[in-house]
Amino acid sequence: MxxxxxxxxxxxxxxxxxxxxxxxxxxxxxxxxxxxxxxxxxxxxxxxxxxxxxxxxxxxxxxxxxxxxxxxxxxxxxxxxxxxxxxxxxxxxxxxxxxxxxxxxxxxxxxxxxxxxxxxxxxxxxxxxxxxxxxxxxxxxxxxxxxxxxxxxDGQGFMVKKDLGVNSTLELDGATVCIQVGTTTELNLADYFKENGMSYEPVPTADNAESQQQYLAGACDTYTTDASALHGTRVNLENPDDHLVLPEIISKEPxxxxxxxxxxxxxxxxxxxxxxxxxxxxxxxxxxxxxxxxxxxxxxxxxxxxxxxxxxxxxxxxxxxxxxxxxxxxxxxxxxxxxxxxxxxxxxxxxxxxxxxxxxxxxxxxxxx
Amino acid sequence: MKASAPPKTESFKLSMLLSDTRYRGTSLQVITFIIFVAVFFWLVDNTLKNLALLGKDVSFNFLFLRAGYDINQRLIPYTSDSTHGRAAFVGILNTLLVAFVGCFFATILGLFVGILRLSKNWLVAKLMSIYIEGFRNVPVLLWIVMIFALLTEFTPAPKAFKGADPQATMLLFDSIAVTNRGTYFPAPIFGEGSFWLLLSFILSVLIVIFIKQYANKQKKETGKSLPTFWISILIIILPTLGLYFLIGKPISLEYPYLKGFNFKDGIHLRNSFLALTLALALYTSAFIAEIVRAGILAISKGQTEAAASLGLRPNKIMNLIILPQALRIIVPPLISNYLNLTKNSSLAIAVGYMDVRGTLGGITLNQTGRELESMLLLMGFYLCVSLLISSVINYYNRSFQIVVR
Structure with missing residues (x-):
């Protein structure tokens, strides 16, 4: 009762x-x-x-x-x-x-x-x-x-479009970042950019699908989440070769x-x-x-x-x-x-x-x- | 609550508390009150006990801990080092911003649409009907999501503005940039001497108000209307403009420009804000339009005819005879629409707008796991805001009700 x-x-x-x-x-x-x-x-x-x-x-x-x-x-x-x-x-x-x-x-x-x-x-x-x-x-x-x-x-990574011309996360100063709300990645992101003295603009999204849509529409420069999910998302994009998962892994995500x-x-x-x-x-x-x-x-x-x-x-x-x-x-x-x-x-x-x-x-x- | 004490002069039996009509009302109320309090305490106690079973306590200490996340739209300084409490406050301000701007545009739009729907022009009236039925009959969440999708999908990315031969250009002499991340406007920069400019502007407005009052008085006494419109405009514009050049252009515009990934400087209206405000304003304006129409139709036709027989023109009839009376009918239901808009703004999370639902009820709730506390705070906030809005407008409403002499 x-x-x-x-x-x-x-x-x-x-x-x-x-x-x-x-x-x-x-x-x-x-x-x-x-x-x-x-x-x-x-x-x-x-x-x-x-x-x-x-x-x-x-x-x-x-x-x-x-x-x-x-x-x-x-x-x-x-x-x-x-x-x-x-x-x-x-x-x-x-x-x-x-x-x-x-x-x-x-x-x-x-x-x-x-x-x-x-x-x-x-x-x-x-x-x-x-x-x-x-x-x-x-x-x-x-x-x-x-x-x-x-x-x-796992570990947190960043995916960008190749034509953005970025090869490292350290070049992302001032970028707009799509991020799923309520995740550890949200906190890592804040810490990482702060540690490296860079600024960014978060675009909060509810799930992977929404992040992906915003990222493809160009409403954000880069999409960050666990690297495994980025790889998984990338292969399912229309032209996977146009996208790049940056080499840096900024966190431990067991x-x-x-x-x-x-x-x-x-x-x-x-x-x-x-x-x-x-x-x-x-x-x-x-x-x-x-x-x-x-x-x-x-x-x-x-x-x-x-x-x-x-x-x-x-x-x-x-x-x-x-x-x-x-x-x-x-x-x-x-x-x-x-x-x-x-x-x-x-x-x-x-x-x-x-x-x-x-x-x-x-x-x-x-x-x- | 000892209202059921018996009078001293008569002999009192306990059964009289229920049988005697003198006491029955009060004693029933006391009983109901006691039951209500008991149920309330039982619910609270039960919740606490069960939370304890789950190993959770009720504590609001999380509000003073480091938030750790960033918020894109901040009306007050905020970093990831700020507390959860401050994050909640940032969200509250964002909610109030949407509510205020949304109510403002919804009212203006609703007033126009409502009046135009009564137009004798068939096309205009039908167009307004379509507008009202279209917005009123689709859930507002869908409008929010759709407007957001339109804004992000059909506007160029900041990258498109780059290069010698860009795909997209800025509007209005390179001052406004419409991108899929929001719209950037020039921001005014107030330099030295802006204060005098502001002072002169306020003075001009005061003079205009004075002239207006004088004209009204003249009209009441003599029946003649004084031509105040053009004079007022000149008084407002000329002295301030003159002073502006005299001091040496103290107010300048800071234009947005493309730097790195995004536009820098200027005022940045994010698409999430635009979509949410626009959708809420359009949706609510459809309801307000109907209220306005009902208010106008409720004024007896005889009033219009009487005014016309006095020789007043249609727009004077509307402004002087119909609207002042209709407002008395319009304002009370208007309050519920303002309240609805404010509460509907909690759908913000659908487009990633960081209102109080998004910060306190979204990220903070998630990162700290304090569901009950966050939801209680949220409910308290919306309750306070709603009560505040009602009381302000009720006060306004009282000021122009018919005064019975």
Missing amino acids: FNAVFSQIILVLLLIKIIFNLKGEIMRKSLFMVLSSILLIVGGQAAFSGGHSVTLDDVKARGNLLCGVSTGAPGFATIDDSGKDVGFDVDYCRALAAAIFGDPMAVKFVGLTSAVRFTALAAGEVDILARNTTWTYSRDTDLKQTFLGVNYY LGPLVRHGDDNWADIGRWVLNALIIAEEKGITKANIDSWKDTKDAEIHRLLGTGDDDILAMVGLPKNAMYNAIKAGGNYGEIFENNLGATSGINIERGVNASWTKGGILYSPPFR
Whole structure:
């Protein structure tokens, strides 16, 4: 009863935000968001009582996972020609859904702008946020979120049109900069220009699509956001070769999925699905060969795929073959990367620091034991 | 609230509080008040408890922390080192600017359209109907977004002004630049001696007002109209202009010029501001036009006919007979339109205009995660502004209501 009233207040706040964030394009899933939150209220709220994972129970009772993703970030979360959600963040949520239900399609994607994402998560609109979100101290502590790890080591970059004749961010003094509101990049931008004694004029936008439109119309000289998103945006432009992502990276942007504070068990599930995908790449387990590891002598693989005697996944309330299903859904971390961001996707982002530690990167999972 | 105390002379029974008509009204009010306060406190207490469960407290300290973000349109000095409170204040000023400019143009436009819609000229009347129906029946958010899109898509980028043979040129002797980042106007620079110029201008205006009053008095006493129009214009322009050259042109214009990526100097009206103000003014003017029309139609036709039979010309009838009476009907609903415009300005975020919704309710809310506090402050702000506007216009309204003698 108390919780219901509280979530109604939050809902009203959220409605206000959604209405204010309605852009020229009508937000695809706003209606769904509203309906789902009403369902949550009616269904009673006891999500913060701790102990056993209440979120997991809710997800199981509902029959699908609610995953907050970007409203359109090429490579991370977009909708393909057939109307299917695709992307790096999308595939992570599918792996999580596969781990819980054995079905990678048992997930509903909720498009969230950068401005509403944390409120939506806090209000229980989504179970998990996989929305290229930077892990920072204040988000972790003050915003009461739990980050599950890093699934992409990113950094903030700048994209310019080649005919602007700019080859370095240090030549951008006096430029007009398109920037998404409510992001860490907004703060980095202010700090970077100040540090270097340069001035700029911010043009605030709500999401990637709007930034892109403003940038193409020439309403800003440069568009700044995470470099991965810039690469993803650039390939989808009409003439990608007319645009240039400047070499400087001005910040650390470790992106990762996150859940709200208070349900550690649920956080563990999300964290270890991510780790499982990373370990699978280390061990060479792929979507194609996943069934051929039954006779391996590597005990960790048996624990991971649930082919051994131990059922350590019962500790978090998942079926024994949960991680098998998760990896089977979209492949290991490397495969997901290649399909959405790497050469196969056409975006052609190098693995770089996002390679496994065995291959010179910094991607390193704790042992599955 | 001890209004239900019994009179001493009669014997008092507790049941009389509800059964006796002398006490019933008061006791019901007291009961309602107590219930209201209880529910209110329960809601507040419940919210606080649940926030505590989430591990959140209610605190407004964030207003004194470093904001860290930049705002493009600032009417007061602001940097990323300023506080969130100051950022909110920058936003408040931006909101008030849009509201003020929007209301101003909406009123003028609405008055014209409303009067013209009553024109006997078929074409003019129909055009005005189309104007009103067009703007009134499309959500204002769409108008804002569309005007913004038009401004950014169909105007040249500053780059187009570059080079020996530029694609775009500035208007009005190279003084105004219309770009897809906004329009740049020359800015006046007030040099030494501007003060005397201002003084002479104010004096001229005062003299004109005095002449006007004298003319009105003459008219009341003798019935003759004095020709004041041209004299007034001369009095306003000549002395100030003469002084301007005498002192040595103290006011100069600072022209915008292209430097680096953008135009520098001059007054920069950003497209976000232009689109928002224009859309709000056009949209609200359609409503005001209808109010004006209703006000005029409400004045009995006999008044017009009586004035005409006195030999007054149509525009004198409008100015002297109809409008003064119609204003009494027009002003009260006008207030709600001003309030609507002010509140609609919170749609600013759609075009990235940094009003108070954009700074306090947008970026600050997001960076600090203080949803409840920010929203409460926002609601408080809009409430105060709305009440202020109503009270000012109500005061104005009272000043020309019919005085019953």
